[in-house]
Amino acid sequence: MLFRTKLFLSFIALGAVSIGAAFLLIISSQRNEENQLRTNLAHESLSGYFQLSGDVFRTFKQTRRDLISGPGTFAFDFEQATQDIHVTLDRIKEALVAEASLMSGLQSDIAMQNLNALRNAVMQALSDIRAASDMIVAGQMDDGRKMAIEVLQGQVDVEIATLIQDATSVQRAELAAAQREIRAFQETAETTAWMTVGLAVLLSTAIFLTLLRRFQTGLRELDAGAKAYAANDLDYVIDLAGRDELSAVARSFTDMAQQIRSKQTALEAARDELEQRVADRTSALSAANAELRTNDAMRRQFFADIGHELRTPVSAIRGEAEVALRTRTGREKAQESALKRLVSIADELTAGVDDLFLIAREMAGVLDFRTAPVDLKHAVSLGIEQLQSLSGQKDAVITQHLAPEHIVILGERPRIAQLVRILISNALEHAKHAVNIHVSVVIEDSNAVLSIADNGPGIPEKDWPRIFDRFVKGTDRPAGTGLGLAIAKSIALAHGGTIRVQHSASGGADLQVRFPLLQGPATR
Structure with missing residues (x-):
């Protein structure tokens, strides 16, 4: 009361x-x-x-x-x-x-x-x-x-x-x-x-005696509670039964202590979480620094590889020009032959420069193509035809399975053909002996799926997360610039698609690209 x-x-x-x-x-x-x-x-x-x-x-x-x-x-x-x-x-x-x-x-x-x-x-x-x-x-x-x-x-x-x-x-x-x-x-x-x-x-x-006794009991309990809270014993409960003002004050003190305890617990949890975040962030920064160092090393290696790759055609151009200039007999015929070789070397050099330019535009976020409805099966067949001669040199067999449906996507046909060439070239470069490459185009879940699978040595799973990054080369292929699959990823993303790697049914690698379908007439 x-x-x-x-x-x-x-x-x-x-x-x-x-x-x-x-x-x-x-x-x-x-x-x-x-x-x-x-x-x-x-x-x-x-x-x-x-x-x-x-x-x-x-x-x-x-x-x-x-x-x-x-x-x-x-x-x-x-x-x-x-x-x-x-x-x-x-x-x-x-x-x-x-x-x-x-x-x-x-x-x-x-x-x-x-x-x-x-x-x-x-x-x-x-x-x-x-x-x-x-x-x-x-x-x-x-x-x-x-x-x-x-x-x-x-x-x-x-x-x-x-x-x-x-x-x-x-x-x-x-x-x-x-x-x-x-x-x-x-x-x-x-x-x-x-x-x-x-x-x-x-x-x-x-x-008077009743109120005095109640006041004395209540004040003793409140004093004990205040001393306990002052000693940071926030679990102490002021046990003062009744429904009078002193009991209300005791309950308020106990509730206050519990709230302070809850806030302390929350602060401790927040501190632990902050410490964990700092630790995680430190670890992430350390990993990022390590990645930056790795990327920097790869970038330096990339520029060294690029310099080596560019030096070869430039040296060939210079050599062909010097040979043509030193020729005394049959000069016209020798110069014609030299010029043809120079054109071929220039084409290779141009292709390499185009790849570098494509990567640069993708890094700058301004990569765009002249998009139009494209017959995906025709573009894939074009890319396969462009590599038939190279597959013969590598003792490789390229088979294809194209869905009977009419498959149209929104994009640029030459770039789709380039994507196919890159993926087939990747399979040829990884193969040490004869290799069978199977190219298929099917429709799955309103997407067109391009699959290039081989029976070669495959790609180690530890390399899967990074094989499509720039300047990254497989652990079993130290040579090259590491731009091929990165260019393939850029082309797939520019077409609104995705690219991934998995094991093929024959134990090799299976590179799959998914494109969103487009209904309508396609350009061949």
């Missing part, structure tokens, strides 16, 4: 105690006021009866003196005395009526009955005395005095005296009861006040 809820309930409890005590005190005060009013009314009624008793007995005493012992006529104002008795009776009645609202119904009825009986008795006695006085005045002295004696001794001395005594007894009892209730309510109010003070003190002490 929250502290504010506990305090709220505690204040409610104290308020309830205070309100209860105040309510009891208010009730006691009201009852005291009522009892005080009852006391005053009882005093007033009792004094009225005393007044009535004095008026009645004084009046009848004077009547006894004047009518029995005196001249037989009233020596005092009998009418005024009667009027005074009426006033006293009315005053008593008013007091009893007011007192009736505070008394029980039975007591009020008894008091009113006594008053009415007393009023009737007094009025009857006064009427009889007046009649006796009239008889005396009329000359009936004995009868009048006899009647007066009977009234005074019977009605006044016995009946009226008894009624007055009974009425005063009732009022004395009412006065005593009101005084007792006043004292009882005063004692109750005093007891209630002391009990309220004691209960409030006990309740306040219990609340």
